[in-house]
Amino acid sequence: MEQASGLLSIILHAHLPYVKHPEREDSLQERWLFQAMTECYIPLLEVFTRLAADDVPYRVAVSLSPPLLEMLSDQLLKERYKKHLAVLLDLAEKEMGRTAGDTLLWELARMYRDRFSEVHRLYTEAFHEDLVQAWGDLARAGRVELLTSGATHGYLPLLLSSKAIGAQVRTGLSAFRRRFGVDPQGFWLPECAYVPEAEPFLKEGHITYFVLETHGVLLAVPRPRFGFHAPLVTPHGMLAFGRDPECSKQVWSADEGYPGDGDYRDFYRDAGYDLPVEYLGKALPAGERAPIGLKYHRVTDRRSQFKDLYNPLAAARKAREHAANFLYWRSQEALHYGSVIGRIPIMVAPYDAELFGHWWYEGPIFLDELFRSMARQHRGVTAITPSEYVRYYPVNQVAQPASSSWGYKGYNEVWLEGSNDWIYRHLHICQEQMAEATERHRDASGLAFRALNQASREILLAQASDWPFIMKTGSLPEYARSRFTSHVGRFRRLIDEIDRGAVDPVFLQELEERDSIFRDLDLAACWREADVPAPVS
Amino acid sequence: MAVAIVVVMALAFYSRRRLSRRAGETLTEASAEIGAPPEAIDRERALLSDRLAGVSRPLVPPPHEGEGSLKSRPFRKDALSKEVELDWEASELIKHQPGAHAFPKDFRDEPSLGEREGYVLPTSYGKDRLVLMARDPRWLYAYWEVARERRQEMYERHVAEWSLSRPVLRFYDLTESSPSRRQFDVPLNDDADNWYIRVGRPDHRFVAELGRVFSGEFVPLMRSNEIAMPRESVSLEIAEEWAPLDWESQYGRYVRKRGWSSPQRWGK
Numbered sequence: 045m046e047q048a049s050g051l052l053s054i055i056l057h058a059h060l061p062y063v064k065h066p067e068r069e070d071s072l073q074e075r076w077l078f079q080a081m082t083e084c085y086i087p088l089l090e091v092f093t094r095l096a097a098d099d100v101p102y103r104v105a106v107s108l109s110p111p112l113l114e115m116l117s118d119q120l121l122k123e124r125y126k127k128h129l130a131v132l133l134d135l136a137e138k139e140m141g142r143t144a145g146d147t148l149l150w151e152l153a154r155m156y157r158d159r160f161s162e163v164h165r166l167y168t169e170a171f172h173e174d175l176v177q178a179w180g181d182l183a184r185a186g187r188v189e190l191l192t193s194g195a196t197h198g199y200l201p202l203l204l205s206s207k208a209i210g211a212q213v214r215t216g217l218s219a220f221r222r223r224f225g226v227d228p229q230g231f232w233l234p235e236c237a238y239v240p241e242a243e244p245f246l247k248e249g250h251i252t253y254f255v256l257e258t259h260g261v262l263l264a265v266p267r268p269r270f271g272f273h274a275p276l277v278t279p280h281g282m283l284a285f286g287r288d289p290e291c292s293k294q295v296w297s298a299d300e301g302y303p304g305d306g307d308y309r310d311f312y313r314d315a316g317y318d319l320p321v322e323y324l325g326k327a328l329p330a331g332e333r334a335p336i337g338l339k340y341h342r343v344t345d346r347r348s349q350f351k352d353l354y355n356p357l358a359a360a361r362k363a364r365e366h367a368a369n370f371l372y373w374r375s376q377e378a379l380h381y382g383s384v385i386g387r388i389p390i391m392v393a394p395y396d397a398e399l400f401g402h403w404w405y406e407g408p409i410f411l412d413e414l415f416r417s418m419a420r421q422h423r424g425v426t427a428i429t430p431s432e433y434v435r436y437y438p439v440n441q442v443a444q445p446a447s448s449s450w451g452y453k454g455y456n457e458v459w460l461e462g463s464n465d466w467i468y469r470h471l472h473i474c475q476e477q478m479a480e481a482t483e484r485h486r487d488a489s490g491l492a493f494r495a496l497n498q499a500s501r502e503i504l505l506a507q508a509s510d511w512p513f514i515m516k517t518g519s520l521p522e523y524a525r526s527r528f529t530s531h532v533g534r535f536r537r538l539i540d541e542i543d544r545g546a547v548d549p550v551f552l553q554e555l556e557e558r559d560s561i562f563r564d565l566d567l568a569a570c571w572r573e574a575d576v577p578a579p580v581s
Numbered sequence: 582m583a584v585a586i587v588v589v590m591a592l593a594f595y596s597r598r599r600l601s602r603r604a605g606e607t608l609t610e611a612s613a614e615i616g617a618p619p620e621a622i623d624r625e626r627a628l629l630s631d632r633l634a635g636v637s638r639p640l641v642p643p644p645h646e647g648e649g650s651l652k653s654r655p656f657r658k659d660a661l662s663k664e665v666e667l668d669w670e671a672s673e674l675i676k677h678q679p680g681a682h683a684f685p686k687d688f689r690d691e692p693s694l695g696e697r698e699g700y701v702l703p704t705s706y707g708k709d710r711l712v713l714m715a716r717d718p719r720w721l722y723a724y725w726e727v728a729r730e731r732r733q734e735m736y737e738r739h740v741a742e743w744s745l746s747r748p749v750l751r752f753y754d755l756t757e758s759s760p761s762r763r764q765f766d767v768p769l770n771d772d773a774d775n776w777y778i779r780v781g782r783p784d785h786r787f788v789a790e791l792g793r794v795f796s797g798e799f800v801p802l803m804r805s806n807e808i809a810m811p812r813e814s815v816s817l818e819i820a821e822e823w824a825p826l827d828w829e830s831q832y833g834r835y836v837r838k839r840g841w842s843s844p845q846r847w848g849k
Contacts, residue, residue: 202714204806262836266818269825271832289835384831441823447715447811455717455811465775468714469724473706533700 049424050378051390051436053285054411055255057232058085058397059109059197061510061527062561066120072329073523077115078128079337081175084401085116086163087408089171089178095415096187102415105429106397107191107232108179110219111508114561116175117223129167132337133160135327139315139338148353152340155356180224189429191230192220195562198507199459201239201447202468207571208475208507213245214570215504219562229431230254234509236287236394237449237456243280253283253430255394260448261286269441273381273389275433276443284445285430290377291393294370302370303404306343307362309354311403313341339405363406367413375423390433463521464512470532471506478503481539482571488542493568494556495547499538500567501559506531531559711791711805718783718813723750723805724775725791731802735793742795747771749794750778755807756785766799783813 060080063073088106095102115121136157143149171178182188194200195215203209213231220228231251233242238256246254253275261272261284268276272286295301302308315338316328327336341351342359374391381389400407418427451458460468478500488496506528514524534555541547556563711725736743750767757763767778780787786809792801815836819825 204712204714258835262832263812263815265812265816266820266823267816267825267828269820269823269828271828272835381831384827386826441820443820447809453717456714457716457720460714460716460722465722465724468712469726469775470702472712473708473710529700529702530698532702533698536700 048388048426049382050374050426051388051428051433052291052374052418052425053103053105053390053392053428053430053433054414055105055107055191055232055392055394055430056088056397056400057107057109057191057193057394058112059107059193059234060112060115060398061508062111062115062196062505062559064115064118064121064558064560066558068330069124070326070330072332072334072520074121074124075128075329075334077121078125079335080398080402081116081125081167082129082132082160082163083337083405084398084408085175086166086171087401088397088411089175089182090166091408091412092182092188093170093178095412096182096185100416100419102187102419103189103427103429103432104187104411104415105189105191105230106179107193107230108176108220109193109197109232109234110195110216111197111561113176113192113219113223118560122173126164126168126173129160129164131326133157133164135324135336135338136160138323149340152354152356156338176223183224189229189431190220190224191228191232192216193232194234195219196504196508197234197510198504199234199237199449199456199509199512200242201237201449201456202459203475203507204472205475205479206241206244207479209239209242210245211475211478211500211504211567211570212507213242213249215562215565215567217249217251218565218570222565227251229429235449235451235459236260237451238284238445239447240279240444243278243282246282247280251282253285255285255287255392255430256445257448257450257454258287258289259454260284260445263446263448264443265446266441266443268443270385270387270389271381273385273391274387274437275390275430275440276445277440279442279444283430283433283440285390285392285433287394287450288377288391290373291370291391292395294373295393295395295399302366302410303399303407304343304346305362305366306345307355307358308343309339309359309405310341310343310351311339311405313351314339359406360409363409364413367410367417370410371414371417371423371425374425378425388436390428392430458516459509459512461516464515467506467512467515467528470528471503474503474506474532474535477539478535479571481542482568485542485568486572488568491547491549491552492542492545495538495542495552496568497566498552498555498559499535499542500571501561502531502535502538502555504567505559505561506535534559709803711789711803713787713789713805713808715808715810716777718811719781720777720779721787721808721810722775722777723789725803726774727791727802735800735802739793739795739800746793746795748773749792749799750776751790751792751799751801752778752780753788753790754782754785755788757782766794780810783810785810 058080060077061073063071063077065071065074092102092104136153139153140150140157143153167173167175179188179190183190193216194212196212198208198212200209200212203212212234217227217231227250229251230253231246231249233254233256236255236257238254238260258272261268261276264276264284268274268286272288275283275285278284293300295303314335316324316334316336321328321331321333324336328334340354342354344350344352377391378389400411404410415427417423418425448454449456449458481496481499485492485496511524511528515521538547538552538555541551705726707728708726709728709731711723714722714724716722739746748769748771750769752765752767754763754765767776769776786807788807789805790799790801791803791805792799794800815828815833
């Protein structure tokens with residue numbers, strides 16, 4: 045502990061919107077989940093399990109969003125994932141036949157065949173088809189610290205009402221407790237979006253810390269003595285950590301970030317676009333062209349369309365170099381700021397978990413190497429989780445963090461602009477109706493009780509920050525619009541049926557199977573006003 | 582020919598009940614006739630068919646000819662909320678024209694519940710509300726809805742001056758100490774129901790009222806929620822025991838550089 049010159053807290057936030065579509069096989073959206081499992085969640089678990097087996101004293105915080113917890117535990121999706129893997133494996137075998145004779149390509153085809161069969165083995169044997177409990181095991185072993193997030197990753201500042209914020213926080217925490225049996229220490233604010241109104245609910249849920257975008261801490265009142273190199277104590281007594289911009293830039297930045305290196309696997313060039321549709325067959329979702337995860341090329345030159353073939357050995361070597369480079373800059377940052385602020389600086393480095401493995405294929409190797417180097421006490425940087433910070437410095441500055449987010453421009457504009465602002469006039473009034481309905485039907489039982497819970501599921505699903513985000517970024521905006529509209533429409537129909545005392549059991553049951561998130565949780569209770577915690581004076 | 586096929590399908594679809602169209606019947610009414618929910622009617626196809634038949638969409642004249650800002654602005658009837666539509670219809674402000682054909686949607690390729698349910702979100706919830714949301718430290722977004730009765734009431738009270746008035750958002754700055762800056766007006770269009778406003782005052786609290794200005798006098802219709810704009814600059818407040826050291830040179834540049842968002846997401 046004494047010899048550390050800097051503390052590094054890596055936080056991986058894993059989240060996908062709830063995309064279960066029982067009504068059809070082969071939906072593109074379920075593929076998002078399956079690809080994330082194959083390319084990110086399983087490889088990351090593999091890395092962290094292996095580090096633990098090698099007795100590397102690593103520490104990492106991992107945030108698993110409630111929709112992800114629910115999907116990874118869903119029986120139907122588990123079955124479909126195994127089928128999906130089998131299809132991929134078939135295709136990789138076929139590719140070995142197609143590329144036979146071409147030494148370079150054939151090696152890559154074999155690499156994928158081996159990889160997919162290894163992923164299959166890991167999923168079924170090592171992790172017993174339960175990735176949630178695999179993370180739980182690492183947490184219980186004291187390696188990984190698990191966090192969770194808002195129920196459906198709702199963008200808290202734009203929900204406006206305290207009851208809606210409360211429903212997101214409370215439901216998210218219940219979903220976590222149900223899977224792991226304990227409260228999480230930390231809460232991942234969706235999109236790092238902070239508003240003071242969320243604090244009473246986090247406090248109520250025994251949360252001890254959360255993470256903000258850099259300026260959420262830098263603009264705090266009073267001015268933070270240690271910048272983003274130490275947490276602040278919020279008005280409710282939780283720790284607010286600020287994201288370290290240098291850590292972000294080195295990894296995220298489109299121009300300077302590691303993932304753009306020419307040796308790394310190219311994300312965009314994918315066999316799903318290159319090979320004939322008939323040949324790809326079931327590997328494509330519903331026969332539509334989409335990335336399938338067989339990628340044979342490397343970035344080569346980001347500005348050029350010409351792509352050289354991928355060389356896994358060179359890529360792995362580069363990932364290790366980048367890990368060493370990252371650690372070097374962290375030690376420089378720690379030395380510099382340590383002398384300026386007079387305490388060991390903490391560098392908080394939160395990333396979307398999906399960066400590692402999906403967007404940046406070699407990301408898991410980078411993490412593996414990073415933690416191994418730190419364990420060797422290389423360069424005096426120690427890995428910790430945010431909750432361990434108080435062991436170093438139990439007394440911290442009290443300040444009010446600033447409203448902020450990690451979205452483009454740092455505030456709410458990504459989720460509130462021309463393409464998506466229309467959703468809020470529906471969302472806000474439905475939230476209000478939900479809160480009123482839970483009061484009005486406090487004693488609901490049987491069918492009405494189920495309908496009330498389902499209505500809550502629908503409105504929570506409508507709140508997901510993913511829909512306005514997708515509407516804005518132009519990727520499948522019609523899917524996002526249709527999801528939002530369906531959830532609001534279903535909500536309105538359910539509330540209407542409850543009020544009229546005429547719940548349609550067939551409709552209700554169909555919804556319970558489709559939008560089956562948070563099954564068995566009493567969701568209606570989360571909205572009740574009487575339960576809103578009193579503000580701290 | 583295609584129309585004939587579709588009509589046959591419509592009949593087969595809805596228990597062979599006859600789709601009879603009378604003059605002045607809307608799509609919605611026609612669909613109710615055959616027992617189909619309005620959202621089951623393919624609006625696009627119906628509109629196209631209207632166009633091909635040379636029938637224009639119903640036009641909504643202003644409440645009274647020659648009166649102010651509503652004049653000569655063509656309304657598409659389907660841009661109106663159902664309540665407003667019914668209201669205006671009752672007072673014979675809307676003249677329906679024949680030719681609105683009802684087409685059932687083709688569900689064959691749309692197995693998902695969401696599409697089959699075909700939800701259409703209401704344009705009005707029949708409730709007075711004005712909501713402010715902060716977009717960033719300098720801009721906010723407002724949306725509103727005026728219930729029919731309220732609007733009508735106001736209209737009747739101010740019939741004479743209506744044409745010269747216009748809707749206005751009046752903002753009250755709850756943080757500002759200078760009286761001249763405590764309040765300001767944002768003029769709106771008559772048909773707007775949402776607006777982005779550059780208030781340019783980070784870290785201030787605002788509340789607003791929606792109303793109309795008649796002969797220089799502001800008549801409020803309703804009041805908004807209170808909103809706090811985010812901060813944009815570093816605090817000048819210093820806690821004595823936590824006095825910053827060499828702060829500007831160490832952290833200043835990070836204040837100006839912000840928004841390293843996650844650059845990419847699923848489903849690019």
